[in-house]
Amino acid sequence: MASAAGSSPSFDPADSSAPGLNKPASEISPIRKFLQSRGSSAALDKAFAGLMVVCALTIFAIVALILFELVMRSRLSIAKFGIGFFFKQAWDPVSGQFGALPFIYGTLVSSLLGLLIAVPLAVGVAIFITEMCPKPLRAPLSFITELLAAIPSVVYGLWAVFVLVPLLREHINPVLAKFLGWTGLFGGPNYGIGMLAAGVILAIMILPVISSLTREVMISVPHSQREAVLALGATRWEMIRMGVLRNARIGIVGSIILGLGRALGETMAVTMVIGNRPEIAKSLFAPGYSMASVIANEFSEASDDLYLSALVEIGLALFLVTIVVNALARLLVWAVTRGTPARVS
């Protein structure tokens, strides 16, 4: 929900797809300009404007400072291990050997697993809410999905530890092992905690992000598209597929990537259920470790400088990856919700 703040909840969506969205924004009347540039208050006005600019620039400064600090604190490990840091599997604080591969693997696998579960569900929910849902249900449903987004990560973790993990261990994992055990993905000892539990809790957590953005993108598809497809005799599903999903697909991809960004950086809930063992195992039942959770677990007990700087380097990698992922997602979502006419292909 917080990340959806970028696109106004209160704008009329029909408006935002119209070409003249910035109409009131770009025109400042000459009279106003004249009045502003004159009179005793001009100096004060300039000072005020300057103050606002400084505050806005603070945001740049913060991001720059974060980057600077991360690079500075991790230079020890960057200098020692170089690029090989990301391809090595060893994680041995005692002998001073650090490699981030198990954590990268854990983060990627748990996030992709989360996406795999969440995306179909999220798109289904968005379709239901925008295209099928009876009107009185619409507001409560979107409220509920918003609430899911507002639940703190640590509460999800708490629930996962005491409800989800036992559920997986007792009921779901045995079934998976029985029917899909031959793939090798669902074998080995079944602790409950592990990669699969992390994937499921991540799916629950990123669902609302993806579904609320997908909903927004789908709403911004003009009604004429739907009506045109219906007029050709399409069923409702064909209307959704050809009239809505096809036009909104870039935005939907954007919202999925945004969900990925969220999943990559998710810390607390994952830390509580992933098992925290720096190993790469094929089975999804096996415990793993993620980049965020290794920082959360080991940062405050990192005794020597190299250890600390290796952990900060993992943080730096996480920071850069999430920036790229988020920027990409934003651009894609903006491309759809911002006045570009729907393309018919």
Next chain:
Amino acid sequence: MATTVYKTSPYNRISRQLADYAASGLSILSTVLVVAPLVAIFLYLVYKGAGSLNLAFFTQVPKPVGESGGGMANAIFGSAVLLLIGSVVGVPIGIAGGIFLAEFGRGSRLANAVRFTADVLNGVPSIVMGISVYSLIVLPQKHFSALSGGVALGIMMIPTITRTTEEMLLMVPNSIREAALGLGVPNWRSVLAISLRTASPGVITGCMLAFARVAGETAPLLFTAFGNQFWSADLNQPIAALPLQIFVYAISPYDEWHRLAWAGALVLIVLIVVSVALVRYVTSRGVLKGAS
């Protein structure tokens, strides 16, 4: 080719109809699957939390392992302190950033860059925020402190507040600003007393959204506020926080601590749900009624 494809055979019609039903069924099913965990989490939380909530929870500090009873009074207080510091840091910068975007930088390249950076900042994982603030404030000071935790939360509040403030200010009609200027009001006063005032319900909403979001943050506090088993109001000392305490108790092996974790989670979630519902109520009423 077209004519053959669209020649309606009964089979074709039935299969299309079936696909339609299947799609409807699947989307309804997925909605149920999404709503179910929320309801499950919430009911379970109320069930577990309500059983463990008592007066002691709000008035006592944690007891040592093995003793029953005790509460999280210090964590609730600590969270309040941290959120207060966070608001002091985040709200003014956030609102000023929003004012810049909506009133001064409209359409300029700088404004686009600020907007984009705010979105980037919004996506920075909270754990990364934690280690940055750790190396910025905690390392030079050489000890964990409430102040550093509050600053971390404040930074996380900025992007949300900036973007909502901007959006709300953009909804204020230009005619109101021009009327103020026409009466001889200086621009800075027109921005503060006319634009910002008109948009204030929406701006407050944005602040509360940001507040609710950081209220449950644990990761940035791990290496900044650090947590504390005792009362502390010293900004230069480690301080307890509700989400931190829940985390520590949840992964502990003691039943008594699990009980407290559930109670804490319930308190946290009630706080957040109430503020989200309030926000929703305010926005659904029409933020700028009468203004536009």
